[in-house]
Amino acid sequence: MKRALVILMLLASVLAAPVLAVTPSEMLSDPALEARARDISKGLRCLVCRNENIDESNADLAADLRVLVRERLVAGDSDEAVVGYIVGRYGEYVLLKPTATGxxxxxxxxxxxxxxxxxxxxxxxxxxxxxxxxxxxxxxxxxxxxxxxxxxxx
Structure with a gap:
C-alpha cells in the first residue's frame, strides 16, 4: 500500500510540474491581462528547454521571458507587439510556430x-x-x- 502511495505521489508531482512553472509572484492581478500573457507564453519557445513553451518551463530564462511578456502587456502593448518585441530580441527561433514567409x-x-x-x-x-x-x-x-x-x- 505504501509503495502504491509513493508511486502515486511521484506521478502527481511529475504531472504537476508544468502547472508550477508560472509562480504566483509572476501572475498579474488583472485576469484579462493574465489570460493574454498565458496565451502569448504558450506560443513562445523556451530557449533552454527547446520544444517546451515558456508557460510550462521552469528554466530561469523562461521565467524572465514570462516577466518580460507581462511587463509589455502592463505597458499597454498589443499581443502582436509583445510577440514582435520578443522576436526582435531573440530571433524567430523563439516562436513555436514560425511564420511561413521569407x-x-x-x-x-x-x-x-x-x-x-x-x-x-x-x-x-x-x-x-x-x-x-x-x-x-x-x-x-x-x-x-x-x-x-x-x-x-x-
Missing part, C-alpha cells in the same frame, strides 16, 4: 517537395523495372529454341 517558406515547402520528388523517382523506377521484366519474358526466337533443345539433350 527564408522560412523554403523550409515549409522543402518537405512536401522532397516527398513529391521521391514519389516521382519511385514511380519511374517501378515503371522501368516493369518494362524490363516484360522484355525479359518475351518468347524465345526459333534459333534460341534450337540451341536450348541441343543443350537439354546433352
Amino acid at each position: 527564408a522560412n517558406l523554403a523550409l515549409w515547402l522543402a518537405g512536401p517537395a522532397m516527398l513529391i520528388l521521391g514519389g516521382l523517382i519511385g514511380w519511374r523506377f517501378v515503371r522501368s523495372r516493369r518494362n524490363a521484366s516484360a522484355e525479359s519474358e518475351r518468347a524465345l526466337s526459333p534459333e534460341e529454341e534450337v540451341q536450348l533443345k541441343e543443350i537439354l539433350d546433352r
Whole structure:
C-alpha cells in the first residue's frame, strides 16, 4: 500500500510540474491581462528547454521571458507587439510556430517537395523495372529454341 502511495505521489508531482512553472509572484492581478500573457507564453519557445513553451518551463530564462511578456502587456502593448518585441530580441527561433514567409517558406515547402520528388523517382523506377521484366519474358526466337533443345539433350 505504501509503495502504491509513493508511486502515486511521484506521478502527481511529475504531472504537476508544468502547472508550477508560472509562480504566483509572476501572475498579474488583472485576469484579462493574465489570460493574454498565458496565451502569448504558450506560443513562445523556451530557449533552454527547446520544444517546451515558456508557460510550462521552469528554466530561469523562461521565467524572465514570462516577466518580460507581462511587463509589455502592463505597458499597454498589443499581443502582436509583445510577440514582435520578443522576436526582435531573440530571433524567430523563439516562436513555436514560425511564420511561413521569407527564408522560412523554403523550409515549409522543402518537405512536401522532397516527398513529391521521391514519389516521382519511385514511380519511374517501378515503371522501368516493369518494362524490363516484360522484355525479359518475351518468347524465345526459333534459333534460341534450337540451341536450348541441343543443350537439354546433352
